[in-house]
Amino acid sequence: xxxxxxxxxxxxxxxxxxxxxxxxxxxxxxxxxxxxxxxxxxxxxxxxxxxxxxxxxxxxxxxxxxxxxxxxxxxxxxxxxxxxxxxxxxxxxxxxxxxxxxxxxxxxxxxxxxxxxxxxxxxxxxxxxxxxxxxxxxxxxxxxxxxxxxxxxxxxxxxxxxxxxxxxxxxxxxxxxxxxxxxxxxxxxxxxxxxxxxxxxxxxxxxxxxxxxxxxxxxxxxxxxxxxxxxxxxxxxxxxxxxxxxxxxxxxxxxxxxxxxxxxxxxxxxxxxxxxxxxxxxxxxxxxxxxxxxxxxxxxxxxxxxxxxxxxxxxxxxxxxxxxxxxxxxxxxxxxxxxxxxxxxxxxxxxxxxxxxxxxxxxx
Amino acid sequence: xxxxxxxxxxxxxxxxxxxxxxxxxxxxxxxxxxxxxxxxxxxxxxxxxxxxxxxxxxxxxxxxxxxxxxxxxxxxxxxxxxxxxxxxxxxxxxxxxxxxxxxxxxxxxxxxxxxxxxxxxxxxxxxxxxxxxxxxxxxxxxxxxxxxxxxxxxxxxxxxxxxxxxxxxxxxxxxxx
Numbered sequence: 001x002x003x004x005x006x007x008x009x010x011x012x013x014x015x016x017x018x019x020x021x022x023x024x025x026x027x028x029x030x031x032x033x034x035x036x037x038x039x040x041x042x043x044x045x046x047x048x049x050x051x052x053x054x055x056x057x058x059x060x061x062x063x064x065x066x067x068x069x070x071x072x073x074x075x076x077x078x079x080x081x082x083x084x085x086x087x088x089x090x091x092x093x094x095x096x097x098x099x100x101x102x103x104x105x106x107x108x109x110x111x112x113x114x115x116x117x118x119x120x121x122x123x124x125x126x127x128x129x130x131x132x133x134x135x136x137x138x139x140x141x142x143x144x145x146x147x148x149x150x151x152x153x154x155x156x157x158x159x160x161x162x163x164x165x166x167x168x169x170x171x172x173x174x175x176x177x178x179x180x181x182x183x184x185x186x187x188x189x190x191x192x193x194x195x196x197x198x199x200x201x202x203x204x205x206x207x208x209x210x211x212x213x214x215x216x217x218x219x220x221x222x223x224x225x226x227x228x229x230x231x232x233x234x235x236x237x238x239x240x241x242x243x244x245x246x247x248x249x250x251x252x253x254x255x256x257x258x259x260x261x262x263x264x265x266x267x268x269x270x271x272x273x274x275x276x277x278x279x280x281x282x283x284x285x286x287x288x289x290x291x292x293x294x295x296x297x298x299x300x301x302x303x304x305x306x307x308x309x310x311x312x313x314x315x316x317x318x319x320x321x322x323x324x325x326x327x328x329x330x331x332x333x334x335x336x337x338x339x340x341x342x343x344x345x346x347x348x349x350x351x352x353x354x355x356x357x358x359x360x361x362x363x364x
Numbered sequence: 365x366x367x368x369x370x371x372x373x374x375x376x377x378x379x380x381x382x383x384x385x386x387x388x389x390x391x392x393x394x395x396x397x398x399x400x401x402x403x404x405x406x407x408x409x410x411x412x413x414x415x416x417x418x419x420x421x422x423x424x425x426x427x428x429x430x431x432x433x434x435x436x437x438x439x440x441x442x443x444x445x446x447x448x449x450x451x452x453x454x455x456x457x458x459x460x461x462x463x464x465x466x467x468x469x470x471x472x473x474x475x476x477x478x479x480x481x482x483x484x485x486x487x488x489x490x491x492x493x494x495x496x497x498x499x500x501x502x503x504x505x506x507x508x509x510x511x512x513x514x515x516x517x518x519x520x521x522x523x524x525x526x527x528x529x530x531x532x533x534x535x536x537x538x539x540x541x
Binding site (some may be wrong): 003004005006007008009010011012013014015016017018019020046179180181182183186203204205206207208210213214220224225226227228229230231234252253254257 | 378477478479482498512513515517518519521522524525527528529530532533534535536537538539540
């Protein structure tokens with residue numbers, strides 16, 4: 001025994017739906033205001049319908065408050081889907097189209113762009129009902145980040161505010177770790193004294209989500225059927241992010257009109273689409289993947305954007321420190337691969353013991 | 365080699381049958397046709413005959429149709445049936461123009477849209493009673509691909525009606541040995 005502990009799943013004798021409803025009641029008990037962060041995607045759609053049903057159970061006849069942060073780069077199928085919810089009487093949906101920091105990914109290099117940037121043409125027009133910087137009386141050059149977006153969405157709300165999101169642990173190892181970091185009320189994270197984000201369906205699987213729609217007769221956004229046939233992971237997110245951008249060619253197959261809209265405004269993405277699969281990963285690995293200094297050279301050679309470079313260097317610094325204790329957990333070639341995938345914007349996780357053993361075997 | 369004759373009108377107005385081995389490959393062609401697609405192309409030519417000519421310039425340089433040209437020599441069945449000849453339409457352009465045209469023609473070919481593909485597959489199965497294995501063979505796909513396209517949507521594909529809700533959990537501590 002080393003005395004070390006780790007956090008794992010402790011199953012309880014209830015199904016995920018019953019437990020999610022219990023969590024929602026708890027949220028309504030503890031917070032003064034509940035806001036659902038809706039994206040049009042399947043996970044936040046579950047949260048929205050859970051909120052509708054819990055509010056009804058509690059005899060609350062006020063419309064459920066919903067925030068939709070329009071990311072500009074979304075297909076019309078999603079826009080129409082969200083708009084149907086906007087028009088419902090039992091929902092009070094605030095549709096934000098404000099400049100927001102984001103990243104696009106072209107051939108291994110991630111660079112900054114601003115959603116709804118007033119300085120360039122937009123992928124699609126802002127809908128007339130949108131809340132904009134102009135309607136909020138904010139300066140033209142104002143650009144939001146996630147935190148300022150949360151404050152903006154909650155500024156007129158009373159008391160303690162819960163922002164419900166559809167984040168699930170099964171989505172990635174990063175999310176699993178974030179959702180198991182805290183042992184008590186793991187699904188509630190305080191943003192500040194007044195605002196918390198809440199993840200009532202954190203333990204759901206994708207099939208639980210669709211089972212819920214199936215049982216409740218809820219129609220999901222039709223982009224998921226198109227993604228299914230195109231053998232694409234089921235997601236509603238902008239196509240310029242690292243993971244999606246790698247499969248940009250597939251966008252032609254599941255959202256052909258949207259593909260055209262994106263390419264008109266971001267023609268550089270065509271370069272990504274045509275050559276990503278051909279990018280010489282092996283040569284890059286040979287040149288930069290031998291040591292942490294090599295990885296640093298890659299960062300300095302390829303990341304032109306200062307903020308991006310700063311983030312990557314900071315992450316590498318932290319990896320250098322962590323590697324002192326467990327060198328096998330962060331092989332330089334793995335770190336380079338992660339950096340090339342844009343993972344430096346988050347925290348690069350260690351490779352697990354099984355993979356470490358497999359690597360030892362390969363070397364010997 | 366004698367240059368090919370350029371006649372007035374559109375290239376399609378006069379098609380000539382010439383020996384495939386007198387043509388020059390456009391070795392710059394960036395379009396990769398993979399083995400499975402090449403077999404599909406062979407099957408297509410053999411079952412329907414030549415539907416369209418290759419496009420070449422007067423110097424017998426191939427602008428479009430490189431893979432059909434390769435098949436006309438590599439596929440024994442095609443070579444024998446047309447006695448090593450291929451249909452060509454002649455366009456009077458120089459080499460750099462020909463190179464640009466190759467790229468333009470390939471890029472302009474577009475992509476199949478998933479939802480429409482699924483609709484066609486379902487119509488073939490439901491209305492015309494075409495077997496799934498036949499569809500797979502004819503479109504050069506796998507049976508698994510056809511099965512997926514034949515589904516009505518996520519509920520059917522994931523067999524959701526049979527899925528029972530998972531067991532809920534909360535994080536707990538565990539000692540690492």
